[in-house]
Amino acid sequence: MEEQQVDKFIRGELIHTIYSNPAEHFSIAKVKVLKTNEDFDEDDLVIKGYFSELYPGEVYQFTGKFIDHKKFGRQYQVDFYERYVPKTEDGLMSYLSSELFPGIGKKTAARIVDKLGPTAINKIIDQPVLLDDIKGLTAERKNTLVEQLRAHQGFESIVVKLAEVGIGLKLAQKIYQAYKDEALTLLKDNPYQYVFDIEGFGFHRADLIATREGIAMNHPSRLRAGILYCLNDAMNDGHVFLPKETLIKQVLEVLEGRRYQIETDALNQQITEMDEEHYLVERDPNIYLPVLYYAEAGFVTQLKRISETEIEETVVEADLLKVVGEIEEEDHLTYGKEQYEAIKQALNEKVMILTGGPGTGKTTVIKGILKAYSTIYQVSMNVKDYDSKAKFPYILTAPTGRAAKRMTESTGLPAYTIHRLLGWDGHVGFDKNEENPLTGKILIIDEFSMVDIFLANQLFKAIPNDMQVIIVGDEDQLPSVGPGQVLSDLLESKQVYAVKLDEVYRQKEGSKIITLAHQIKHDTLTKDDLEKANDFNFLACHHDQLIDVVEKVVMRALERGFDIRDIEILAPMYKTEVGIHQINQRIQSIVNPKKKDVREIHAKDTVFRTGDKVIQLVNQPEDNVFNGDIGQITAIFRENENIDKQEQVVVTFDDEDVVYLRNDLLNITHAYCISIHKSQGSEFPIVVMPVDYTYRRMLRKNLLYTGMTRAKQSLILCGNKEAFLSGIHQKDTHERHTTLVEKCVQVFTDNAYREALEEAIEEEEKLSPFDFM
């Protein structure tokens, strides 16, 4: 349908806001261009102007003019804008031009809708001849279209209606699967339900639909959705709960516009009712999502169960001293006092935490524990000596593939990611649990600072009473990406035996990297400590030169014979001028530039090329790749080159080839430069860390510490020394709201509390409260 539009316009979906000044309502944002009669044919555009509110994912129509910004290039200065409300015809057009109907593009779809009107689909199904004189539609395409329309009958009314409110085919398919014929009724009556049932369906989208349907701003469903939305948001920020006062403040910010106000009493009432109906848990003054409350409660009670079971046999000190002496002789070292203590307690305690910074000997102690146990209990460390009856006694696990691999390299024993160990099926759940526990005698979990409260709960559920557990981690590293800060909370609770290793051994080998890490940890680092050393340098440079300097460092390392896989650039932010995206683009253009005979595929803002170094962004256990795994694109196939008739990108991870279809490319990105958060659990021979004042907001002690301690051979910092020095003295102010410390203390010391908690967990499991998430 061509519109009778005289004015020039850009119709686009808001991707994200780049800058906003709420006081003046001024924003700069990026939009995906959907339609325009301006002379512009790129996919994305930066717009700027005065807006009351802009929501990502929403479609707006802008009028204005193009301006050329000296630094940022072409932008659209908006004079007037409005939210674009599509008509049925638009919905129909996007349905017909969707991937369900191959070969039908936007133009042909428009011609069909133009000719047949809003009831086009029924007309085509009843009388396919009506398509006969549509230009551009071959007989073959016509037949496929009719066949497909027949096959999807029923579904189309939902897709078309959803397309009218800006929902694409993929999301529509998810919605249809979840609600089938109820989808439209629900959309009209309570679109907020979608937010909680359908992944990728945002609150603001539901709000816009609700406004269209005339649902009142203070409708209970809206208030509830606002509450759950804020709790979810808090979870994404790592919190396990929100104080009620904070929650209410945040909900009001989300729900109130300039034209209406929400009564706090009404919110309070909803919170109480939602608690009664198990949609949230209120433990005055804290409000939790049930999944989080019960994950925390579950973890603590499981930990208590395992801790309180008596150990079968303890080791006599004299025997241990003898065995440790033998190991020391064999390995040519003398364990430090704390290291010896750690080995001893690991053998004598049911659950023990081993913590310490880099180079303090955590890995050395793990090896010591394994050797000592094997010698004392005469247990073979050779996997081949075991079969399905006699199970291997040692389980080594870590949250990431890389960390697990490192455990295998250092001990020579098999190690698995926690997901793999627990038999995660990738969708519904874990194979290992209370009913089907793990088997073995000693469980060693490395990099525990990365384990969130959900995974900790799942893992501990699967640990049988007679297993000894050794938790290993560095409490000064960043907390887990997911909610909670399990390692540091456990240490703070003091309910589990912990050995802290302080003495640095790698330093003895002359490592400046380790010295710096410990100086940061103890807040003693000064500008003078940043002098060049064998394995360290700080290349001070101006913001404008930062990417050039990073490039030079990478080039120099390559010239010295390092592989690009050995060099990792770590930065804290994605979108600044010197952010991860920009650095990746630059390094890619140097180390893997466009070439005639090298295949590439364009996906959104990224060009993936054969040979590119890439990082996995989500867990994909079905393919044995996990968030943070780094691989290389080894092949790109065109549609006509494989039986699936789809473009394919093959990424080779350590020993695994994983195939990505075009839609899956969202799951990977370039990995020349990765975020410090994503680098957790990994180590690289050379780490290059740009530090810029534009990262200020992110520069914190534990972030810098985590990044720097990823370097094994060489660490090169570049950029602004002041920004670095101010960053290492900034504690993370963004403390996570958790109640693990209190729960631990109570469960371990108050039996009545523990029993009540266990009962509540059991009740909750019967109710299966997690369905709504």
Ligand SMILES: Nc1ncnc2c1ncn2[C@@H]1O[C@H](COP(=O)(O)OP(=O)(O)OP(=O)(O)O)[C@@H](O)[C@H]1O
């Ligand atoms: N008691 C010791 N005597 C001599 N050398 C030691 C001792 N303990 C550890 N080391 C050495 O110090 C170095 C660091 O030890 P290890 O790798 O075990 O530390 P880590 O805490 O696991 O470090 P990271 O977390 O950085 O891997 C190793 O080379 C190791 O051999």
